[in-house]
Amino acid sequence: MLTRSILSAAAFSLAACATAPSIAQDHQGNDQGNDQGNAAFAETGAQGRPVKVMIITMFGPEGQAWLDRLGPWRDITVPGLSPDYPAVHCNKQDVCVVTTGMGYANASATIMALTFSQRFDLRRTYFLVSGIAGVDPAQGTVGSAAWSKYLVDFSLQWELDAREIPAGWNTGFLGINTKSPNDKPPLDYRTEVFQLNPQLTDAAYALSRNVVLADSAQAQAARAKFTYAPANRPPTVIQCDTSSGNTWFSGTLIGERARQWTKILTDGKGTYCMTAQEDNATYEALKRAASVKRVDLSRVAVLRTGSDFDRPYAGQTSADNLLNYADQGGFAPATENLYRAGNPLVQDIVTHWSEWRDGVPRR
Template sequence: MVSFCKSILRVLVVGAVVSAAPQTITAKTTVTTTQCLSASTISASTSTSTVTPTPIPTGTIVAPKVVFIANTFEYSYLRGYNFSNAYTAPMLDSAFNCTSNNEICMLAVGQELVSAMQLTVLEMMPRLNLTETYFIITGTGGANPKVAAAGGVSMARFTVQWEWGSMFLGDDLPANFSGQYFYAYAQLAPDSYPATVGTEVYELNQGLIDRWYNLTHDLEFEEVSSSLQEIRKNYPYAPAQHPPFLAKCDVVSAQVYWHGDVAGENVEYYTSLVTSGLGSYCNTNEDDQGRVLGLFHGAEHGLVDFSRVAIIKAFSNFDRPPTGMTAYQSRYFVGEGATEPGLNNAWMVIKAVAHDVLENWDEIYSKGVKAPNYVGDIGGSLGGTPDFGKVGTAAAGSVQGA
């Protein structure tokens, strides 16, 4: 089934594991889903409460161990939970649904940056304690064929907003531009660090990613359709030609949907620039930065622990065409054909991760998974010294450089 939905207009990719060398893929063994999940965690399907949502009762504290964050459409692929409790608060657009013991909860949020508002409202809900909660942001996105595969899954260390910038298009592109049409606002030169980076880049807990990757990278992923298997053979990159796999690579958000080699290479360049060469772009989306922004500001006020935030995404399509196909053909005739296997694979990974959190709460997760890297924004707002970014010089004539 090919699903066409605004929330999945991206690229598909993911599956196996990509090492530091972009085109090296590790072998994977076969493990069934039930080997990772206990019978108490699995049921035929996921259900949510039909009871009218209410505020959390006075005298009750709800302190979930895991919270899923996704669009309503993406939850239609989640199986195995009964979210029988439904809570609400003023200005919360959808119910905050939880299992009967409130250990696992889910929130359906909108697209784009407006999702930051919904998470802010959630964080301020009376009698809800999120200080030890693990947040898993998920959904679909397009895949960079250099590092990911259609139908696969990704775990991200960096999340980047590709939007606070300037661009030239078509014939307006200066003659001395070698294909780069996007550059950060007030950037002095294409290779200089932007002077305006703030909420555009966040770094997540590598220790959490490594543990969850090691736990799930050998799961047996659902394959994409035979037609997509034929199409992926025409990409000149080994990861794109591979069946769905789990990749460690980063997400980039924008309110504008992009597709094609030119746009994809611009995003690659910008991601590398603003992460000081540490980031590896693979997943396109319109949602993640807003969600991370809401959680980050909650962390600044002690409402959540930012080292417990993770992004596990599905690949619904590729962000650029294969050899022999135009960007237009790739975007509108191939579309997001890997949406279904991608989301099925992503939820399989997420359920295994959630099960691990519950099973090892006292021993590991209650005290947190230590981060071997810096976690936070470019300003060190949560403490520590950022390992990306540097002082930039604003261009003359810009607001910052005037």
Template sequence: MRFQTLAFLFAGAMLSSVLAIAAPALAADAPAAPSIAECEPGGPCAHPLPVKVVIVSLFEIGKDEGDVAGEFQLWKARRGLTQRIPFPQSFHDLYYNPETQVLGMVTGIGTARSTAATLALGLDQRFDLTQAYWLVAGIAGIDPEDASIGSVAWARYVVDGDLAHEIDAREIPSDWKSGYFPRNTKGPNDMTTKPDPSGGEIYTVNPTLEKWAFDLTKDIELPDSPAIAAERAKFTDYPHAQEAPFVLEGDTLSAMTFWHGEKLTDWANDWVRYWSGGRGDFVTSAMEDTGVMQSMTYLDNIGRADRDRVLVVRAGSNFTMPPPGVDAATYLLRENEGYAGLEAAVENLYTVGSKVVDELLGNWDRYKDATP
């Protein structure tokens, strides 16, 4: 489950966003970047745009500006991403700031779209991405064992929750914890089979880069609000869920299914623990991150991008399970009407991510040739 991410809530909004991109209203935006205006998307380009940072957003609720903010709006507005660049080979046009050389993209929801969008950008010869840092910044479901909504987690491991064996829960043996278990194992109780990291189920974020980003941001004081305070107060058995938002390290699980509930949260913890060899800790549920990491791995293989310059940060917009006394179905259906922590998650995601972007841009001579 990734902040499982709006697969139901924003399905209609996703369609309207796609239509809005093609609409004549975009003609009011700044024209395509002049230095690549003569280049066709995906074709050869004599003067590719230099890119220092790629902001990877996964969805926008409606318009790119002027309405309820999803993941992209704040970056576009506050980072001056006004130079529109047509990107017909993907979900959403790109936006660029020629002064800071920051590029913003919206992949679209789900692993399939994030994989395609990342690969399409990496192979687009209109851009020089060889020194670019990539910040995957999205909202997420968050485990109440670890933090409250509004908290922001830097991922050390990105784990896939789709590649698996499954049988219906009504048919599982009585001693099985679930009907969902890793490939090449003998069931969910088999913890002796060693995971194969080459299968696409787990990706490790560059440890030194992740640690650098966390150390840079861990002391940021994130704002609280009555709305999220009221929501977290319901989680009486979870001390970390009752804390005000904070920055932490915690791993993310990507899955195309918007899952929810205590039992599936237990599954997510077991899943991340298994694939990370006990080193990981499930904190956030997402959809797109393994797709981005897979594409970055391929792009790195041909020198189009640097896999070691990817960071993944997620902010909790909703809990992955209900509070005590509420059943999973009721809480999930209520959450689909709007996440209590959405506004805080989007704002805090920008606050924390911007600290890293500012450091990279402000000291580019230090970071352009070597990662921190």
């Protein structure tokens, strides 16, 4: 699956730039924290720098979309961050940007280091995950900006080689400890699916829905090869959900499994549209911090923008779609649209902090 973060490899230097539980809805409260952890935070965390908004990016160009605009910045080095991105950048509005490094391991390690650092007080912080992704042409197009309500881990499945699947199966993927691809698994890992605070997601969407998004001639040409909407239409801000996992895929059949898997894990409530690499790992790290009241999970928003299609157009092979993904021209508008779609939320929070300080305002 893809954070289309690896788009940077061709053009950027990373250094530079039992009973099955229900869907985790940890944003509703964090009463599970132990007293020892809370006491430790009372002694240390409250003395750190307060942050109103922490923007989480995964690689240089995603972060640069924000760093080029909201400065000047003060760099705060935090032990345990990525060696490629060792500092958090904060401005006078108490908006900060952190870059985790790509993939599950980097994302979780960085967010754990960040949230348990004594250098920040993150108890009232809003977290905005801001990254590019592959997009399902049935839900959006290159350049589209999607606010997610569900995060689904595509990689936590059993898998058979598709050439060896039983008769009657349409995929080699199935839930762990199930008998067929259509079964919902017991959520034994407890990271398979997360539900974000819908009030925050709706607020973010309302603030950004009419934003004019960036586009490119190359992206327009790529869209024109699709015969259906919204793939062949200009990008807009939308609401749909993210599938995450370290494997970058391309294909109609595997893309269909991403749709099906999202429906299975969300009990039919979620709609897959973006495929990225880090989000479930990032959220689980935030959840660990929330368990000792260092962060508030009701304040996490996820914005993904489409940099390339997750499957081919009619007449194109899946291999061609994957190997020539950069030809779709979505990288530049996708990185730009992280700022265009995300900044209305950021600015509303910092400008009207008295309304946001104690939680998402009801308007």
